Structures are given as structure tokens and as C-alpha cells.
Amino acid sequence: MKTFCQGCGQETKKYEINCAHCGVKLNVPNIPSYTKASIVAMILFFLPTGLVALISSLQVNNKIKEGNFEEAIKYSKRALLWCWISFGIAAILLISYALRFINQ
Numbered sequence: 471m472k473t474f475c476q477g478c479g480q481e482t483k484k485y486e487i488n489c490a491h492c493g494v495k496l497n498v499p500n501i502p503s504y505t506k507a508s509i510v511a512m513i514l515f516f517l518p519t520g521l522v523a524l525i526s527s528l529q530v531n532n533k534i535k536e537g538n539f540e541e542a543i544k545y546s547k548r549a550l551l552w553c554w555i556s557f558g559i560a561a562i563l564l565i566s567y568a569l570r571f572i573n574q
Contacts, residue, residue, distance in 0.1 A: 487537050501542045503530035504549040513551040515560035521553035 473482050477494035488495055508527040510518025527549035533542035 499539060501530060501534060501539065501546050502550075503527045503546060504553060505530075507553045508549055511556035515556040517564075519552050519556040519559060523549050523556060526552060 475489040478492040480491040504525040508523035526545045529545040530542050
């Protein structure tokens, strides 16, 4: 999908902050950082993988400030992945604990 500058109508590059032709500020995409989900994953589910999720989520805002939106999207996806991994590990540990408790 092509994007165009609202000021001059020229085609712009994907995730560009300012138009290269006229300098008008372009719309910055909304990239979720998943910081809150990462904190929940770290505290409630599994600390090591939750910490990885938190570090990745904090990198999202840094990359957006740098204007590197492709890296921000990569870190956003990585943070979400590690949140789900934390949840999965916690679920497996809880189920294994419950089965061990039932079998005794």
C-alpha cells in the first residue's frame, strides 16, 4: 500500500516521520509496546521469560523515538511472543503441579 504526503502529495517511504520533499510531519504508526503485559507476565507467570518480554517492550519506544519503525515492530512482536511463552510455561507448571498433587 502506497502512502502519500498530506502537504505535497508526493509518495513517501513506509514509516517515514517527515516528508522528504516538503518536510511536513507524517502520521507515525501506532506500534504497541506490550509493557503492561510484560510486567504481568514477569510478576505472575514466569520471571525469566517475563523479563525478556519486558526488555523487548522497552526497546519498542526507543526505536520509535529513533524513527526506526521496522525495528520497533520487530521488538513489539518479540515482546508479545515472550509474554505468551511466559503464560505457556506457567500453565504447564501449574498443570504438572496439579497432576502431581492429584496422584499423591
